[in-house]
Amino acid sequence: MDAVKGVKGKRLPRAVREEQMMDAAVRTFARRGYRAASMDEIAQLAGVSKPLVYLYLNSKDQLFTACIRREAQALLATVQAAIEPGLSADRQLWAGLTAFFDYTVESPDGWSVLHRQARTHGEPFALEVAAMRDEIVAFVAVLIQAAATEAGAARPEPELAERDMAGLAQALVGAAESLAGWMNDAGTMTAKEAAATLMNFAWVGLGNLLEGERWSARGPQGPAVVGAGEF
């Protein structure tokens, strides 16, 4: 493993130094795991002294928290930037999912910190990730809301309640997380294939749903369209 940019001893602006330390920290936390990661290794990888890491980032806990926040912001910004407001709902979803899976493949260390390390090592870290996740879910719920409005202009009934849309957003985000976790561990799919799998799963479903189609426990004999209350 080579040192993350910056040459030992050379004076750099604090912000640059901090970024280097966090690059080294994200890599070390992801590869060693939070507990086994040592401040010595992080300092060495960043090309700085250990006291400097402590001076800038206080403690291993605080350094880890800073890493989680930085990676969470990066992921959120990546997904949001990918979505062009003018696109149709399915194209927006496709763009967002592609950006999400791309992030997990291109930043495997950042993804590991968010998806594995941060959630496994205590409530305070898990809450940091949960806050970012809530933002993504809210963002997805707005997309679904917009798609429903779009579909509803053509076909007014049956409407989806706000609660249903919140539930669908949770389901979609959970599906994407789970698929990303698996495909990055198993290495059997590219980011684009994962996004396509999820579009087929979620959109061909969600799309029909927004058009008023409902699955019915009564089968093909039953009414084609039933609300949740009628199950």
Next chain:
Amino acid sequence: MDAVKGVKGKRLPRAVREEQMMDAAVRTFARRGYRAASMDEIAQLAGVSKPLVYLYLNSKDQLFTACIRREAQALLATVQAAIEPGLSADRQLWAGLTAFFDYTVESPDGWSVLHRQARTHGEPFALEVAAMRDEIVAFVAVLIQAAATEAGAARPEPELAERDMAGLAQALVGAAESLAGWMNDAGTMTAKEAAATLMNFAWVGLGNLLEGERWSARGPQGPAVVGAGEF
């Protein structure tokens, strides 16, 4: 909080005592959190002495592991028992999802231990839950495989690769976990409503998918059916 059955001092078979201790432990871990839960409180709630808890279950770590295993087995058995092999694929999925969401509502402490506590307090516990989750995913993949075979008898193309089915199973399990986490926290949906939401999301999607329908980035102008490789 009243003591979990059993009266202090009365001699009971070891297996019964252990069950009582684990009932008390699951409740305490779920409500206090793993770290804050004390062996004193667990012993008191179980109506036994603290040394007896240590004698039977060795340590807080081992007691927690035993709780995770018991709840994981209970959840898995509940979902598997709900599914009748003779049913059509969508009815099987509906039965499995209903059983799953029912479990989360009827055993909120068990669900909290599996979904929150076990995953947040270190790798060894997280791996216990991951093993159970893998079993559920494998079980769901078999259901999807059966549904695909069923659909494929009527319509041979395009086929879903085994990898696609594994990915779909991951997406479905992730969606269910996420929805269950949310609806139990927010308390805005019943188990049946959550199962219906997920059927609408996943089956109206999955069902069309198994019939050969594919979402296309090219929109309505593009071919109606494209494989993942053509995106």
